Amino acid sequence: MRGTDVTAGTDTTATTGTTEGAGTTRTTPPAGTTVPARPTAAAPGDTAAPHPRRRHWRAGVLRGGIELRHLLRNPKELSGHLVNVVVALVLAGYLSDKVPGTQVPMAHLTLSGFAAYLLFQIGLVNLPQILVTEREEGALLRLRATPGGIPAYLVAKSLLVVAMAFGTLVLLLGTAALLVDGPLPHGPGGWLTLLWVSVLGLLAVVPLGAAIGAVLPNPREALALIMLPVMTLLITSGAMFPLSALPEMVQKIASVFPLKWMAQGLRSALLPDAARAAEPAGSWELPTVALILTAWAVLGFLLAIPLLRRAARRESGSRLAERHRKASLSGGRGV
Amino acid sequence: MTTTDHQPADQAVTTPAPTGSPAPQPVIRVRDLRMSYGGAHVLHGIDLDIHRGEIVALLGPNGAGKTTTVEILEGFRQRSAGEVAVLGTDPARGDDAWRARIGLVLQSWRDHRRWQVAELLTHFATYYPQPRDPAELLALVGLTEQARQQVDRLSGGQRRRLDVALAIVGRPELLFLDEPTTGFDPEARRDFHDLVERLARDEGVTILLTTHDLAEAERLADRIAMLVNGRIRAHGTPSELARRAAAQAEVRWTAPDGTARRERTEDPSQLVWELHQETGGPVADLEVRRPTLEDTYLHMVHRDAGDGTGTTDASEAGASDGEKRAA
Numbered sequence: 001m002r003g004t005d006v007t008a009g010t011d012t013t014a015t016t017g018t019t020e021g022a023g024t025t026r027t028t029p030p031a032g033t034t035v036p037a038r039p040t041a042a043a044p045g046d047t048a049a050p051h052p053r054r055r056h057w058r059a060g061v062l063r064g065g066i067e068l069r070h071l072l073r074n075p076k077e078l079s080g081h082l083v084n085v086v087v088a089l090v091l092a093g094y095l096s097d098k099v100p101g102t103q104v105p106m107a108h109l110t111l112s113g114f115a116a117y118l119l120f121q122i123g124l125v126n127l128p129q130i131l132v133t134e135r136e137e138g139a140l141l142r143l144r145a146t147p148g149g150i151p152a153y154l155v156a157k158s159l160l161v162v163a164m165a166f167g168t169l170v171l172l173l174g175t176a177a178l179l180v181d182g183p184l185p186h187g188p189g190g191w192l193t194l195l196w197v198s199v200l201g202l203l204a205v206v207p208l209g210a211a212i213g214a215v216l217p218n219p220r221e222a223l224a225l226i227m228l229p230v231m232t233l234l235i236t237s238g239a240m241f242p243l244s245a246l247p248e249m250v251q252k253i254a255s256v257f258p259l260k261w262m263a264q265g266l267r268s269a270l271l272p273d274a275a276r277a278a279e280p281a282g283s284w285e286l287p288t289v290a291l292i293l294t295a296w297a298v299l300g301f302l303l304a305i306p307l308l309r310r311a312a313r314r315e316s317g318s319r320l321a322e323r324h325r326k327a328s329l330s331g332g333r334g335v
Numbered sequence: 336m337t338t339t340d341h342q343p344a345d346q347a348v349t350t351p352a353p354t355g356s357p358a359p360q361p362v363i364r365v366r367d368l369r370m371s372y373g374g375a376h377v378l379h380g381i382d383l384d385i386h387r388g389e390i391v392a393l394l395g396p397n398g399a400g401k402t403t404t405v406e407i408l409e410g411f412r413q414r415s416a417g418e419v420a421v422l423g424t425d426p427a428r429g430d431d432a433w434r435a436r437i438g439l440v441l442q443s444w445r446d447h448r449r450w451q452v453a454e455l456l457t458h459f460a461t462y463y464p465q466p467r468d469p470a471e472l473l474a475l476v477g478l479t480e481q482a483r484q485q486v487d488r489l490s491g492g493q494r495r496r497l498d499v500a501l502a503i504v505g506r507p508e509l510l511f512l513d514e515p516t517t518g519f520d521p522e523a524r525r526d527f528h529d530l531v532e533r534l535a536r537d538e539g540v541t542i543l544l545t546t547h548d549l550a551e552a553e554r555l556a557d558r559i560a561m562l563v564n565g566r567i568r569a570h571g572t573p574s575e576l577a578r579r580a581a582a583q584a585e586v587r588w589t590a591p592d593g594t595a596r597r598e599r600t601e602d603p604s605q606l607v608w609e610l611h612q613e614t615g616g617p618v619a620d621l622e623v624r625r626p627t628l629e630d631t632y633l634h635m636v637h638r639d640a641g642d643g644t645g646t647t648d649a650s651e652a653g654a655s656d657g658e659k660r661a662a
Contacts, residue, residue, distance in 0.1 A: 052431060052464070059461045066458060070449045139446035142501070145409070145439045146462050147431035316411035317441040317513050318402045324443055 056148030060155025067160050081164070084121070085172050088114035092180045100242060104275040108183040111176050112270045113239030116263035118168045119198060120233075123205025124212065125226055127161055131213025132222045136323055141315040150312055161206055169198060173270075183270040190269050193286070197265030200293040204258040207300030214304070214311035218327060239263040242278045251280065258296045265289040360423060361386050362509050362541045363408060368417035370403050370565075377403050379565045380417070387508075390535045390542040392552035395562035396636050401545040402513070404562065408543070409439060409511055422509060435463055438502030438510040438540075440495065442517050448487035452478055455486060456500055463505030476500045476530060492523030499530060503540065510534065512544040516551060528554055549629050559628075561635060568635045577628045586610075589619040 071077055091114075092107035099109050134140055143149030176182025185191045216222040234240065236250050237260040246254075254260050267275065268284035276283055363385040370378040378400045385391045393401050406412040407419060410426035410433075419426060424433045447455050453469060460466035473479045476496040481489060489497060495515055502510060512531065516524045532555065534540045546552050552559050553573045561569040561576075569576055584603040590596050591614060600606045603623045610618045 055462065055464070059458070062458060062461060066450070066454065074449065134446065137446040137448065138441070138444040141441070142439075142444060142446055144411075145434065145437075146459065147435040147505070148462050152462065316406045316409075317439075317443055318406060320441070321443040324445075 056151045057155060060152035063152055063156035064159030067156055068163050084118055088172060089176060089180055092176060099275055099278045101277045102275050104271055108271055110240055111182050112267045113263045115169055115172055116266045117234055117239050119165055119201050120205055120259045120262060122161060122164050123202060123209040125230055127209035128213035128216060128226060129222060132216050133219045136218055138320050140312060141320055144312050144315055165202055185269050193269035197269060201262035204293040204296035207304040211303040211307045214307040233257050233259045237263055244280050258293055261289045261292045362422060364420045366418040368414055368419060370415045377565050381567055383560060385541060385543060387541055388539050389557045390555050392556035392559045393545045393562055394552045394559050396547055399562045400565040401562055405511055405513060405545055435505050436508045438507035440498045440502045440515050441513045444498055450486050452484055452486060452497060453482040456504060459501050460504050465506055466504050467506060472500045472504060492519055509541045514546055531555055549632055553628060563635050573628060576631060585624045587622040
């Protein structure tokens with residue numbers, strides 16, 4: 001039953017696809033390319049094809065939608081995401097004390113921190129894992145061999161990440177507000193802060209995650225390599241409890257990384273102003289939040305573009321086969 | 336540019352276009368292709384022409400350089416030296432418009448496992464300017480019944496046929512098949528061979544197939560290029576290669592004193608005639624064995640395993656072509 005509606009869906013997209021294509025932009029092949037006459041089989045229909053770039057965007061958007069649907073229909077993977085939300089809710093339900101020096105419930109601070117951490121995790125754990133897995137299976141190679149495949153892949157992955165982030169935030173904050181009296185932004189200013197901190201936070205971690213996904217060896221090692229630093233940052237960034245409880249040295253190191261600032265920015269959006277008292281600086285430091293997250297975003301893009309390009313360029317059938325051979329060897333030894 | 340500057344010397348090592356088809360420009364044209372990694376030379380000057388509508392098999396043992404050659408042609412690897420034109424374009428500079436004219440089937444693909452068969456094919460159709468109809472294509476590769484099945488539940492043969500469908504959904508003019516039937520059972524292999532033949536015959540797709548399976552090459556290919564230790568050692572239609580092999584037939588018999596004898600000869604008929612005259616009657620256990628293509632192949636592979644740097648290959652390849660033209 002799962003299958004029926006999916007195919008029905010793709011069938012419709014296919015039909016709309018071709019009719020759209022036949023009616024819209026009329027273009028000749030890009031200037032400068034020497035395209036000899038196509039074989040006769042391909043000739044009818046030569047009249048109107050959508051512009052290549054448009055076609056690639058469209059393919060990317062369609063791909064993002066399909067990937068999201070697969071995620072939502074995969075109970076195993078979906079539960080991996082949901083379990084985080086459940087843990088946050090349970091934790092928030094048990095916390096009954098206040099943030100030291102304020103009347104703000106500790107649960108609100110923890111839920112804000114969880115929201116930041118989940119964005120962080122989507123960018124730096126989920127995304128690299130997806131990239132490494134798809135690299136290893138050959139999806140990246142297939143897209144490289146397909147005209148416009150790599151741009152479409154990037155579009156699809158961006159959409160998927162945004163959808164995952166948005167879905168997670170809505171689910172976490174929504175269920176928390178309903179079930180455990182969780183925090184919600186106060187007034188339009190608070191919503192606006194929530195929006196820009198989330199967007200900037202994603203921009204800070206997603207390119208970085210893409211860069212990591214482009215260099216990590218294989219899905220099995222990848223998870224181990226990623227989780228240790230991520231967990232360390234989770235503990236040291238003040239996302240779960242006030243940063244001031246940690247040694248100053250640890251605070252300084254943690255404040256280099258984006259998670260601390262994402263959490264701080266989300267606290268400013270979700271907690272009342274009085275909660276500032278618990279911040280090490282005594283204020284939300286929003287300009288610093290913006291600055292540091294932007295710096296990470298720039299760094300991430302600078303790293304991700306050449307690394308992704310390199311990863312795509314290095315894909316070939318023999319390298320893929322070699323990785324599979326190694327994987328089966330190590331798998332055999334492990335078992 | 337690549338077609339106009341034909342040097343006379345090239346003619347000696349490349350085959351003429353199949354008779355009757357005016358092919359001014361080969362689909363694949365390779366001249367003196369060389370590849371080395373660090374100090375190790377993998378390809379020692381490959382020359383190859385493939386014309387429209389041909390099925391050419393690149394045959395050779397593992398490590399002969401087949402994959403390297405094909406990956407250079409596919410634009411996935413930079414060559415060290417030499418001249419390569421695929422559909423008139425240097426693959427190292429192939430753009431999307433060029434990519435759209437090429438299809439690829441690799442044995443190591445196991446991607447998009449969670450997608451459904453029809454969903455995946457329909458999706459990949461959106462990347463191309465004039466895609467085939469996905470439903471028709473599923474029928475062509477015999478996967479109509481599996482249309483709604485998840486990709487990772489397909490059998491090995493079905494998966495590879497889906498890879499073919501994905502490779503030809505954009506109506507490519509050239510299809511690369513990389514050891515496509517490795518690990519197939521005989522029935523799956525036969526189905527796959529039928530499919531490849533249909534593609535070449537009905538759709539006019541040019542196909543470059545790499546394989547280490549001689550029977551596969553013989554079954555499918557219009558021409559076979561045997562690649563051993565980074566050189567093309569022989570080059571021609573399966574029957575031409577077999578005829579070349581027949582130059583040295585083996586004659587076995589039992590001598591009157593009871594010992595088993597064998598002799599290699601260019602002219603088995605003459606030898607047998609002489610034997611009859613010597614014995615003055617029937618020759619015991621007489622057997623004339625014309626080597627098969629397989630013998631030629633194994634002979635080349637083994638001879639090459641001994642010394643890597645024969646200079647005979649160029650003249651050999653030339654000779655095979657000379658024969659062909661003479662015929």
